[in-house]
Amino acid sequence: MTVGASMGPELGRLGDLLRRRDLTVAVAESMTGGLLAAALADLPESSQRFLGGVVSYRTDKKMDLLGVPEDVIAQDGVVSRPTAQLMAEGARRIFHAGLAISVTGVAGPQRQEGKPVGLTYIGVSLDGRTEVREYRWPGGRAANRVASVEAAIGFAADLLESAPTLPSPRGGGKET
Numbered sequence: 386m387t388v389g390a391s392m393g394p395e396l397g398r399l400g401d402l403l404r405r406r407d408l409t410v411a412v413a414e415s416m417t418g419g420l421l422a423a424a425l426a427d428l429p430e431s432s433q434r435f436l437g438g439v440v441s442y443r444t445d446k447k448m449d450l451l452g453v454p455e456d457v458i459a460q461d462g463v464v465s466r467p468t469a470q471l472m473a474e475g476a477r478r479i480f481h482a483g484l485a486i487s488v489t490g491v492a493g494p495q496r497q498e499g500k501p502v503g504l505t506y507i508g509v510s511l512d513g514r515t516e517v518r519e520y521r522w523p524g525g526r527a528a529n530r531v532a533s534v535e536a537a538i539g540f541a542a543d544l545l546e547s548a549p550t551l552p553s554p555r556g557g558g559k560e561t
Contacts, residue, residue: 395538400428402545408483410541412438413451413476415463416490416505420534436480441472447489451475462498464489466506469517473508484545485510486537493526503529507537509544516544 403410414421422438425431439450444463447453453463453471461467469487477485490505491497503522508515520536522529 395535395542396424396428399538399542399545400430400434402542403428403434403484404430406483406545408545409434409436409480410484410486411436411476411480411482412485413472413487414438414440415442415447415472415488416492417488417530417533417537418442420530421486421488421537424534424538436482439476439479447472451479462500464491464498464500464504464506466517466519469506469508470510470515473510473515473517477510483511484541486541488533488537490520490522490529490533492529492533505529505533505536507533507540509537509541511541511544512548516540 410425412421412425419440425435428434441447441450444458447463447468448455448458451472452475453468457467457471469489472487472489473485476482476487487508488505491500491502493502496502503524505520505522506517507520508517518540522532524532
């Protein structure tokens with residue numbers, strides 16, 4: 386079984402919404418270490434919808450590749466709402482995607498930046514706006530990573546479902 390197949394109906398819902406809006410998707414992930422990209426690669430029509438991703442596990446890669454400013458990391462940390470927002474916006478910009486999803490958090494087993502295990506921020510960038518949600522998972526490292534991927538897929542689908550159907554400036558999109 387592949388990672389995406391285990392995500393069940395939410396992954397299918399996201400795929401349907403991407404197809405209906407003719408959107409592409411990209412990711413920027415840290416704590417999930419590529420699991421989100423692997424899940425999206427299981428989408429039907431993934432070769433037309435999923436553009437790719439950046440796994441920026443190290444802080445310097447968040448800055449170098451995704452454009453997260455050093456002062457944001459110094460002030461808020463890599464596990465923060467602003468970093469998740471900037472990671473999603475960076476992925477959308479790099480890949481020229483209609484939708485971008487980011488994940489940053491503390492998978493475990495120990496705290497990071499004084500922040501508790503399970504604290505996770507997921508960002509979704511769509512139609513010129515980015516929303517970030519905070520999550521606090523109670524599990525261990527593997528469970529927290531899977532929970533984050535599931536939440537990211539659901540969050541992106543929720544945002545797509547509630548967003549007006551407008552042409553996307555880049556990355557595909559048309560009125561339906």
